[in-house]
Amino acid sequence: MTLLARASAPLRQAAKRAPASTPMRFAHGHGVYQHLPFDGKKKTFGLKVAAYLIGGFAIPFGAATYQLKKSGAA
Structure with a gap:
């Protein structure tokens, strides 16, 4: 069964009244x-x-430079 079929009567009526293209209201x-x-x-x-x-x-890049200077390779 679909959710709409299991829903109570007021929910089914509300679903029929509000088309999907209606813009959503912002809370x-x-x-x-x-x-x-x-x-x-x-x-x-x-x-x-x-x-x-x-x-x-x-x-x-900063970490690599630091490590190279610390080891004396740079």
Whole structure:
């Protein structure tokens, strides 16, 4: 049996009334795309992301340089 067939009468009626193409309401009254991490602060967000990515990429190179200098091979 499907879930709709097992559902109670009020649920079946609600499912019939609300078409699938109806836009979803947002629980807190925010509009569309309000979940993005910036609201007009794109430059600041871009700088933070760039610093995070560059820092993460540079860690292995810094560690290798440190190890080479420590061993005297560099």
